[in-house]
Every structure is written in structure tokens, then in C-alpha cells.
Amino acid sequence: MTPRDHKAFLKYYEQSVNRVFTFFYYRTGRDRALAEDLTSETFLKAVTHFDSFDQSRNFAAWIFTIARRHMIDYFRARKTVVPLDEAEPIGTPSFEKEVAHKMDVERVLGHLDSLSEGDRELILLRYVTDLEPQEMAEILDKKPGAVRVALHRALNALRDACSPPETA
Amino acid sequence: MDHLERQLSSIPKQRTGFLFRFFLRRKLARALRTSASAQRHFVLRRALASALAVIVLFTGTAAYAYASPTVARGNPLYTLKRSAEQFQLFFVRDPEARVELLSWLAERRLDEIQFLLRQRLSAPQAFLPRAHAQSPFDTLDPNDPLALTLRDMLQMTEQAAALTEELKEPKKVERALAALERVTQRQKQVLVAPSVTAKPAVRARIHEAFQEAASLYERTQAAKASVAVALEDEKPEVFFTLVPKLRVKRTEERLERAEAAISLLEEDANDAPDARSQQFVSNVKDTLKKARAALSAGHLEAASDLAGQTVELTHTITTLMQPARQATPSRPDTAPQPKETTTLPPTAAPDQLVKDRAQGFVQKAQEAVQHLPKDMLRSSLEKKVEDAQKALEEGKILDALQTTKAVRVQVKQKLFEEGLMQKMTTPAEYAPEQKPPVADYAPENIPAPQKPPVVDYAPEQKPLPPTTMKEEASPSLRDLETQFLTIRKLFQTMDERRATLEKTKQLKLPDDLQMQFKTIRSDIANFGALFGRAASVGDKALLEQDLKKLEAQINGLRDELAKR
16 A cells, blocks of 8 residues: 555545444434444444555445445344344434424434334435435445435335324 | 425534544554555565575575586586685685685586596496597597686696795795695596596596696695705795796696607508698697797797697597598507606506507507518517517506507618618608607707807808718719718707707897798708608609708808808
């Protein structure tokens, strides 16, 4: 690895550290400490494999691939920990602390946690970390069209979760 | 984008804290450096390992090349070996240490020679007699590894000897001489055996090296005596010479060998008297003449080179004339025979072909003796032939050949003196003795007169004997021979005086007169062949004319000497 590569990596790090952190933050149920740990570990893993990274490719897609796999590994190793699918929706207590104009967002976030893991991940990658469907396709190893369809379904699921139950 | 999507997009983007970013960045930078360093170390380790492997391989090969006597000339590693030696030699500046190192290196060359000889002995046709050799050329190529190694060995030994002369402190000289003695003694031991068993061309070269080693060994012994005296007398310096005398002696020996080879060659030329052979002989004699002249002028190097050329040329011509000689199997091997046969052991298992040839040579000498009148000389020569026969039966071929050769020369001389040449059935072979034309150049070959003349060539003090040319209108061949002998005697007397005066530094002849002496000497030497031809074709006129010319030349020279 040349000094130029070092600089390039640190530049990519600066550009993407917050997005990765945000992804982990929401994926770990807003556990900041855990998100920081996972972020650190992801970037340290990336350093050791940076030689294999083709710099003509999209760094965000590459780092999110590592982040996602790392997160899967992390939760797989900690099966005793409550799986995300079974995690209690959190957020309700914090609503009171939020200002009024953020109430809706918090509500959406609360419903987001109630979605399946796959749907939640799709929504987070697309709307929270601002990745394009092409980048997401690369991360998820799917075709962009398939990603769009899956994302559409996830949104519908979230929409269903957010709409109040119809009273007969 | 619908409402839900807008709501999702407005989910707050989380930012990591400054400290977190700072420390993670530092951690990453360290990880990057460690990774690069590890990679660099890996590359370095690999390079180091490769370099070590190369060094081990190189030093191993170099050590093998340096140590092994089987790495001789012709081996690809030989250059490496010699380079290592040169490197070693470069750092040894002390003369005494240098002598020891050079002696040791000369011994290494000797080991290589032994190896090369062994290698050739194992090759099936290397030492086969000439008749069985595949190549018609039996001479040793000057670029032959054996010849070159012999040369190197002699050069190193000579350098060591020259350096020994530079040492002045008796103790140091003693130690250097010990090293020199050891190497020359070993050279003698190693070179004596192949000098008998090798094929002629190789044998000649090895024998030459053997003689040089023997000569230097003797001088070393003499020098040791000087050192012993110096130590006894507590003299500060030792005076001795090893190399200059060695060089003169070596050159003289080479010239002697060349002469011996030429005289044998002349006999071959008489056997096959074609123009080409005669021309070859004439050429080689010219070279010998030049060598003698160079030696008398003190140009040792040139003389040595020319003598070497003469020997080489003689060997080549001998080989070229081989087909003619093979037709007469009674002829012996005509390779130059070493003069000092006493130093050589008898050939234990001589090749049958060589023995047969030697036998034929002895028989021929026996026949030649029968042509002599029955007198003391004849019985003495008959006795010698018997001795030669006896030596041959004992396997001492070299001794037998040398004795036989001496008998044949004496027979020829006697027959010529007696004027019985016409009676010979093969007049060409027993032509008058043809000594090499300028054989008298070497100072030791010039016989000292009974009373050295004090005054130079004054005509009144050296009356010429009357010649018979003008007294007889039509001289017979016998008369012409007598006349020639008289003229020859006159010239020889003049030449002897000249040599004596030059030796005692009373006379220094200019080049033109030197040249005249040489020309006449050469003409006289060639006159024998003219007599043989005149006897066979019956043409006396040409001979008479040449004789007159020769006499005129001698008279002219005498007048010129008197004038100056």
C-alpha cells in the first residue's frame, strides 16, 4: 500500500464515517455506543482489505457491504442478545421529549423498528444513509430493479404499519 | 416522493463525535502504517532471503571452485577460481609472504596438471601412439588447457624465485627458499612420470617443464648453501641469483632441444627428399638461427620465444612428415628426445610400436657401421650398437635411441672424412654431417684455441693454406671434397678466433661482418648436401662454381677484417 493509498483511504473515511455510523445507529436500535464500536470495527476491517479495493469503484457501496456483513456476523455471534426482529419497539418514551414537528418522524421510526429486518435495512440504506438503488444493489448483491421492487414493498409495509387500524 | 418518503428522508442523520472520529482516524492511520510496514517487511524478508540464498550458493560454488583441483582450465568455474586467487594475491604485499603464496599457487597448478593428465589417461585415445591416433596432428595445441596450465605454473614459480632474490635478510630468504624447494621438488616428482608415458608432443612440453623445475630446484639448493654460509658468518646479506641464470639456462636448453629435433628432422627430410620437406627444414633452421642470434645479443625473451617456436615448428613438421615415415617402420619416433635421460626412469611398459621402431633404428645403425673400414672406431661403434641393443631390451628406449643416434652421426662423419660417400648405397642419408648452421653462437660451444691470438686478423700472421682450385684444370669430386675441407677448416679457424676475441671483449664486429660470418657458416653447412647431389647426378661443374664462390667470400671476409 502506497502513501497515496493511505491518503485516499482516510479521505474515504472522512466522507463516509457518519453515514456508516448512522446506519449502525438505527440498525442497533439507536444504541450509540454499539454503533460506534461497529463503525470502528468496520473501518479497521476495511483497512486490512483496502488492497483488494478497486478505487475506480464506489467506496460507499464497498464500505457498506463490509458494514452489513460485519453487523450480521456480530448478531450471529450474539444469539443470546435479542434479535432485532424480536426487539421491543422503542421510542415511545422519547416522543414526549421531542418537539412537535418531529413527532411524526419519531412515529415513523417507531414503526420502522416493527418492520422485518430486511425491510428495515432497505429503508435505512435508501432514506437514512442516502444510498442510491444502484449502490444498494451492489451492497445487497441484487439487481437494481429487484432492489426497487423490494424497497417499494418495504415502504408499503411501513405505510401499513403507520396507518391506524381500521375500526369496524 | 410521497409523505412517508419525505418523513423517512427527514430522519436525523447521526454524526459521530469529534473524539470518536479523531481516535478512529488515528487508529486507522496506525493500522495503515502497520499494514504497509508489514508488507514492506515481507518484501524485505523475501529479498533478504533471496540475497542470502544467492550468497550461500555463490560462496558455496566459489569455495568449491577455489578448493577443488578438479576445477581446472576448461571448467566454467575456473575463471572464478583464478579471480579468487588474484584477489588473494592482491592483498599480500610482503615479499616473503608473496613467495609462499606464489609457491602454493604453483602447487595448485600442479594439482590441476595432475588432474588433466589423469583425465586424458582415462580418455581412450589420448595417449595412444601416433600410428593409432585419430588426428594426423600430434602436436600439442598452444591453447590446450594442459599447455596453458604448465605455462601458468612455470610463470608462478619463476615469479616466486624472482621475489626470493629481492629478499636480503638470510632468515627470510631461508624460509622463501624452503617454499620454493618444496614446490620445485614436487614438480619434479609429478612431471617425471608423464614425461615418459605421454604422447610425444605432450611429453616434450611436460619434459620441458620438468627440466625447468629441476633446474630451479638445483639453484634453490645452491642458494640455500649461500644462506647457510651467510647465517654462519653473520653476514647481513645473501648474494645469489635464481632467475636470470635460470632463464639463460632454460633458453640454452630449449635451443639444444630444438637443434636435436632439427637434426632428427633432417634425417627425415633425407628419407623423403621432396621440396616441401626441405623447405620446412630450411624454415625451421632459419628460426633457430634467429634464436641463437638473439641469445648471443642478450635478448633472452626473444631467444626463448624463438627457441619455443623452433621446437613447436619442428614438432609440427615431424607430424606432417609422418605419413612418409610410416612407410618405413624401421624409423624410430622422431620426437625430440630429452638429453638428460639419466633423470628419467626407464619406460616400464613401453609401447610395442615405439619399441619396434627403436629396434629398426638400432638395426639401421648396425648396417651403417658395416660400411666403415675395420679399425678401432668401427669396433668401438659396434660396441655402442650392442649397448643400444641391450638398453632397448631392458626397456630403456630413450637411452637406446640416443646411443644409436650418436653412432649414426659418427658413421656419417667418418664416411665423409674418408671420402667413401660414393660407395654408399644410400648416399642421401649418409650425406656429410649437417650441423645446424649457427650452432657455434652459444659461447660454451666455441672451442677455446690453444693459444689465443693477441693481434687481430692481420693477414701476415694468419697465412692461408694454398688452395688447389687453380692448380688442377679438371678436379675430380674427391679433389673438390678435399678443397672444401681445406676451405672449411680455414673458415672455422677464423670463426673460432673471432668468437674467442669477442668473448674476451677484444673485438666487436660490426653487423655487416657478423652477417657475412653467418652467411658463410650457413653455406658451409649446406655444402654437404651439394656434394651428395653432385655425387648422385655426376654434375661437378655447379659444385666447383659454388666452391669458388665460397672461397672468394672467405677471402673477401678475411681482407675486410684485415682492413678494419
